[in-house]
Amino acid sequence: MRSGRHRVSSEVPQAGAQHRDDGTGQDKPLKSASKTAPLSQFDPERLYGIAELAEEFGISTRAIRFYEAKDLLAPPRVNNGRVYTRRERARLKLILRAKSIGFSLAEIKQYLDLYGDRGEGRPLQADFLAERSGALIAELEEKQANIAATLRELRVIRGECLQYLNGNGTAGAGTKGGASNKTRQ
Amino acid sequence: MRSGRHRVSSEVPQAGAQHRDDGTGQDKPLKSASKTAPLSQFDPERLYGIAELAEEFGISTRAIRFYEAKDLLAPPRVNNGRVYTRRERARLKLILRAKSIGFSLAEIKQYLDLYGDRGEGRPLQADFLAERSGALIAELEEKQANIAATLRELRVIRGECLQYLNGNGTAGAGTKGGASNKTRQ
DNA sequence: CCGAAGGTTGACGTATACGTCAACTTCATC
DNA sequence: GATGAAGTTGACGTATACGTCAACCTTCGG
Known part of the structure; x- marks a missing residue:
């Protein structure tokens, strides 16, 4: 899958997925987590390594580091x-x-700001947030309309093909001309 | 607007937009169209120059030629x-x-085939078309779900900001923490 | 005939989004 | 201590999607 086309897993990893399983049937925290005091400054919560996330989301560790270099992520270090x-x-x-829906990394960086900063800098003003999220909503609604239009057309195309395959072919179904006619203005 | 983020005009150009208007109140066909017999092999219809389309869609002539080089377009020559x-x-x-919804040009080339070829090659088999359009429908539905989820979250964020601005701030509205909490799994 | 305008092509440059690789560090295990 | 695994960084390469530019062609109006 190329740039702009990642499948986003909607499933949360199973409990224990972030821990090293030493075969005793009990999860153990990441070795770095078990050895270092600095982790106490984070929420005592599940932690992930870079390879874990890469595998979970089906992307490379390189990509994840790249996002950090682009200031989209800021993982603490241990x-x-x-x-x-x-x-x-x-x-x-x-x-x-x-x-996956067509935003560049620069745009995503701005968009992430709407979800809360990463702990540095002061919060954006509420009016600015409202304006920014409003603009993004408008943009997404346009993409949503584009997708809806494309889906409608494709469903017609697919329906005609299936009809044809089922021996119920109409004059338009046997050719692609019928389908393409539907895209005419 | 960068790659992957074009605004798509949904308005059809006004009648006569493709014709040279010589000031007589009557549209004239493109001069090349009026001078050359080869056009008779096309539908006698509205024709556009590359600059016209570029302006209409807000892209460059270079981009349009690039799409031709990538076999997405095949304009006849006069x-x-x-x-x-x-x-x-x-x-x-x-x-x-x-x-605009995140497909690469290579993917778009395949997708355009579902709408009918450009006049060369034999039509795709109906079963293949059904399968391809079905796969694309699934992909678009996933993007649609992604957009819907994003819109829900952004509407919450924007709603909270507007509430805060209207003096109805709740505990969560004045900060971005509240908003970011909503993205938690 | 000339200049302007619109268009063509090829080539190189830019920006984005990574991939690949080498060299290195740290930690657990033997 | 040695080794392997997992991770780090910097640098260069690749693919995509154009932008920019030079040199050229055709048509049209003056």
Whole structure:
């Protein structure tokens, strides 16, 4: 799947997925989590490694680091390794969802700001947020209309094909001319 | 607007838009159309120049030529100049619509085939068309769901901001934390 | 005939979104 | 201590989607 076309998993990973399973039937926290005090400054919550997230979302670790370089993500470090919290994971999910519907990474960065900053800087003014989210809503509604129109057309095309295959072919169904006529203005 | 983010005009150009208006109140066909016999092999219909389409759709002539180089368009030639028929214009519209919702040009090329080939090659088998359009429908439905989810969240964010601005702020509305909580799994 | 306008082509550049690779660090295990 | 696994970084490469530019052609009006 190329840029702009990622499948976004809608399923939450099973409990324990983030932990190293040592075969005893009990999950253990990431080794870095078990060894370092700094984690106490985070919510005591599930943590993910970069490879875990990459596999979960079907993308590369390179892509995840790239998003960090583009300031879309900001995973804390433990012994120089990235540790992804639920919040970072949720942001990654938003990133991939937005990418799948045609937004560039620069646009996604702005869009993520509507969901709350990453803990630095002061919150955006409410009026600015309202305006920005309003503009984005309008843009998404346009994309939604584009998709709806495309779906309508494709459903007609597919319906005609299925009719034809079932021996109920109409004059238009046996050719693609009928389908293409439907796209005429 | 960058790649993947074109606004697609939904308005049809006004009658006569494709014709040179010589000030007599009557439209005249494009000069190339009026001078050359080869046009008789096309439908006697409205024709567009590349600059006309570029302006209508808000893209560059370079982009339109690029789509031709990528076999998404195939405008006939008149005196070495490209002449775009209604059909090519409709394809361009489909191209831009698909781009706006995140498809690559390679994917769009395949998708355009569902709308009818450009006159060469034999028609795709009905079962293949049904399968291809079914797959595309599934993909579009996923994008549609992504957009719907994003819209729900953004409407909540915007609603809270507007409430806050109207002096009806709730505990969650004054901060972005409330909004970001809503994205939690 | 000349200049302007609109268009053509090929080539190179830019921006985006990563992929690939080498060299390195840290940690667990043997 | 050695080794393997997992991860890091920087650098360069690839693919996509055009933008920009130069050089050229055709048509039309003056």
